[in-house]
Amino acid sequence: MSRIAYVNGRYLPHASAAVGIEDRGFQFADGVYEVCEVRRGQLVDERRHMARLARSLRELKIAAPMPPSALSVVMHETVRRNRIRDGIVYLQVTRGEARRDFPFPAAGTRPSVIVTARSSDLEKLEKVATDGIPVVTVPDIRWQRVDIKSVALLPNVLAKQAARDKGGKEAWLVDAQGRVTEGASSNAWIVTRDGKLITRPLGNDILPGITRSVVIEVSKAQGLAFEERAFTVDEAYEAREAFVTSASQIVMPVISIDGRPVGNGGPGLVSSALRREYHRHAEFS
Ligand code: PMP
Numbered sequence: 001m002s003r004i005a006y007v008n009g010r011y012l013p014h015a016s017a018a019v020g021i022e023d024r025g026f027q028f029a030d031g032v033y034e035v036c037e038v039r040r041g042q043l044v045d046e047r048r049h050m051a052r053l054a055r056s057l058r059e060l061k062i063a064a065p066m067p068p069s070a071l072s073v074v075m076h077e078t079v080r081r082n083r084i085r086d087g088i089v090y091l092q093v094t095r096g097e098a099r100r101d102f103p104f105p106a107a108g109t110r111p112s113v114i115v116t117a118r119s120s121d122l123e124k125l126e127k128v129a130t131d132g133i134p135v136v137t138v139p140d141i142r143w144q145r146v147d148i149k150s151v152a153l154l155p156n157v158l159a160k161q162a163a164r165d166k167g168g169k170e171a172w173l174v175d176a177q178g179r180v181t182e183g184a185s186s187n188a189w190i191v192t193r194d195g196k197l198i199t200r201p202l203g204n205d206i207l208p209g210i211t212r213s214v215v216i217e218v219s220k221a222q223g224l225a226f227e228e229r230a231f232t233v234d235e236a237y238e239a240r241e242a243f244v245t246s247a248s249q250i251v252m253p254v255i256s257i258d259g260r261p262v263g264n265g266g267p268g269l270v271s272s273a274l275r276r277e278y279h280r281h282a283e284f285s
Helices: 024-028 044-060 068-081 122-131 156-165 210-221 233-238 268-279
Strands: 005-006 010-013 029-039 087-094 112-119 133-139 170-174 180-183 189-191 197-199 226-228 241-246 250-257
Touching: 005 068, 010 068, 024 087, 029 044, 044 068, 044 087, 044 210, 068 112, 122 241, 122 250, 133 156, 133 241, 156 170, 170 233, 170 250, 180 189, 189 210, 189 233, 189 268, 197 210, 210 226, 210 233, 210 241, 210 268, 233 250, 241 268, 250 268
Parallel strands: 133 170, 133 250, 197 226
Antiparallel strands: 005 010, 005 112, 029 087, 087 112, 170 180, 189 197, 189 241, 241 250
């Protein structure tokens, strides 16, 4: 079956789906995106993803392309047309197509909207989670507003590749003080030796992950000790457990950092429990 993409009002085969070469997403990375998990054909935490999208658009002064209810219909329809049971749906909104010029284009320029969806192999993903993943630390060289989910991801791309080149599956980005900000495409967590769950507080220096916010709720429901604060790479080396969170991986145990085993070198109990419990707390639509 050929994949179908939604582009500016039309559902098209991937091969013929396109935006113009002067789209500001292509020219300036002037756009934002969201990735929502799909489980059993339903969207996971759509409401929160749409709230974050609205915020990203507002921060960049990009007009909302359509009401949230219409966007929801498009996302569900894209999932349906691609017959996705388990996977992800990807949404991108750019400032639209206009003659290449740095200032914003004329008022009334229509934002571009694309939506794609793809299946993931849940069995394979569970196997990865059972094994856990190695991460590699990389300096965080991103701009100062990474709380906006913009498509300007070049530093993330370079970090992820640098990690891959060293045998890692994810990069942990490190600020000038030696503290972990987040993963290249995930939020970063540790569990200390005395069992406390730690993740960096929200600010302009990390993305407010939707999975992060749900995991905080899960941890509270489970009565786990939780602290929102920055942690250093050295603290992470000494941690009992580590994991990352994102819509596409949910809770993914980290088994080594820069080649040093975390805890006993296998997925930790807390990480695994949070992963198991996650979908009980998530919203389906
Ligand atoms: N941080 C970054 C830099 C990301 O790219 C992502 C995934 N898009 C996340 C965190 C996790 O966010 P979420 O849980 O909303 O997928």
